Amino acid sequence: xxxxxxLTTPERCVLITGATGAIGGALAxxxxxxxxxxxxxxxxxxxxxxxADTCRALGAQVTTSSVNLVDEEALKQWLHTxxxxxxxxxxxxxxxxxxxxxxxxxxxxxxxxxxxxxINLKTPIAMAQHLVPAMQKRGSGQLVLISSLAAWHGLPTxxxxxASKAGIKAYGEGLRGLLAPHGVGVTVVMPGYVTSPMCxxxxxxxxxxxxxxRAANVIKRGIDANRARISFPFPLNFGTWxxxxxxxxxxxWLIKSLxxxxxxxxxxx
Numbered sequence: 001x002x003x004x005x006x007l008t009t010p011e012r013c014v015l016i017t018g019a020t021g022a023i024g025g026a027l028a029x030x031x032x033x034x035x036x037x038x039x040x041x042x043x044x045x046x047x048x049x050x051x052a053d054t055c056r057a058l059g060a061q062v063t064t065s066s067v068n069l070v071d072e073e074a075l076k077q078w079l080h081t082x083x084x085x086x087x088x089x090x091x092x093x094x095x096x097x098x099x100x101x102x103x104x105x106x107x108x109x110x111x112x113x114x115x116x117x118x119i120n121l122k123t124p125i126a127m128a129q130h131l132v133p134a135m136q137k138r139g140s141g142q143l144v145l146i147s148s149l150a151a152w153h154g155l156p157t158x159x160x161x162x163a164s165k166a167g168i169k170a171y172g173e174g175l176r177g178l179l180a181p182h183g184v185g186v187t188v189v190m191p192g193y194v195t196s197p198m199c200x201x202x203x204x205x206x207x208x209x210x211x212x213x214r215a216a217n218v219i220k221r222g223i224d225a226n227r228a229r230i231s232f233p234f235p236l237n238f239g240t241w242x243x244x245x246x247x248x249x250x251x252x253w254l255i256k257s258l259x260x261x262x263x264x265x266x267x268x269x
Contacts, residue, residue: 010037010061015088017069017127018095020044022196023146025051026216027092034059037086041065041095069095070118072126079130087134090223092144093124098161098198113160120164125171132184139183144223145172147190149236153243153251155260165190176228189219190231192240208233 014031018024020042028040032055040055042048043066052062063086067078082088097119099112124145135141147169154162169188176186193199193209210233222230231237243251 010086011035012089013037013039013086014090014092015039015041015082016092016094017041017123018093019051020047021094021096021198022212023191023194023215023219024092024094026212027094027219028055029058029213030216030220031090032056032058032060032062037061037063039063039065039082039086039088041067041069069123070115075123075126076130079127083131083134087138087141088131089140090142090144091127091131092146092223093127094146095123096120096146096164098158100158100161108160116160117164120161121167121171124168128175132179135184136179136182141183142185142187142223142226143172143175143179144187144189144219145169147172147188149190149192149231149240151190152240153255155255157260173228185226187223187227188229189222190229190237191215191219192233192236208236 012035014036016024016028016031016038019028019040024040024042025047028038028051031038036059038052038055038060040048040052040062041064042051045066048064048066052064055062065078068074097116099108099116101108128143131141132143145168148161148165150158150162151165151169154166169190172186172188176188179186191210193206194215195209195211199206199209215232218232219230231241243254246254
């Protein structure tokens with residue numbers, strides 16, 4: 001007779017960076033369930049603590065961290081410890097930021113550009129470097145990288161953000177083909193506008209804006225199906241896809257006509 005299963009041992013470990021953000025927090029709550037170990041990372045200590053309590057109340061085991069993700073040595077040590085103690089089954093890299101020109105025709109401040117590229121592009125690639133070899137050895141795992149519909153065509157209101165999201169989109173697409181033979185899936189998420197302080201601070205129109213809970217449910221379903229790409233909402237995802245397909249002059253005319261070519265909001269990130 002086989003032994004009864006240990007119902008106290010987590011079946012899977014899910015790592016979410018940026019868990020104190022809107023999408024990250026909604027994903028944490030969506031994944032919170034018995035026999036799930038959540039590793040939640042976030043910079044806002046009070047928000048992170050409350051989120052952890054909420055997820056524990058839903059039955060999840062929760063570990064939290066506020067390590068500096070752009071400190072290469074600190075990130076390396078954290079992930080090294082994580083690999084040894086509980087190698088994640090799913091890694092969702094939602095930590096990120098935005099910046100934009102403060103006045104029409106002005107470039108974004110260089111310090112802001114560097115900080116954005118560090119967290120939006122370098123950090124998720126570094127996380128893959130530290131976690132993928134162990135996932136390959138185990139023969140399973142899934143990386144979830146957060147791009148944006150802005151990756152289809154750069155927006156004059158957020159040029160560096162668009163560049164970072166185009167970069168992580170291309171990286172994830174390439175990584176998926178590279179890792180598939182080793183049992184490791186890669187999913188690229190391309191959201192439109194999701195209600196959050198960062199979204200509120202972005203200049204320009206915000207058509208078809210979604211609440212974070214709706215976005216999290218769509219993302220989770222796509223992750224569960226190991227989809228190569230998750231994009232929403234329709235029809236904004238369809239329209240922005242055309243920006244990458246049409247001749248550049250037409251795409252840029254459309255962007256200007258729709259009001260995405262000038263800075264009219266200077267909120268903080």
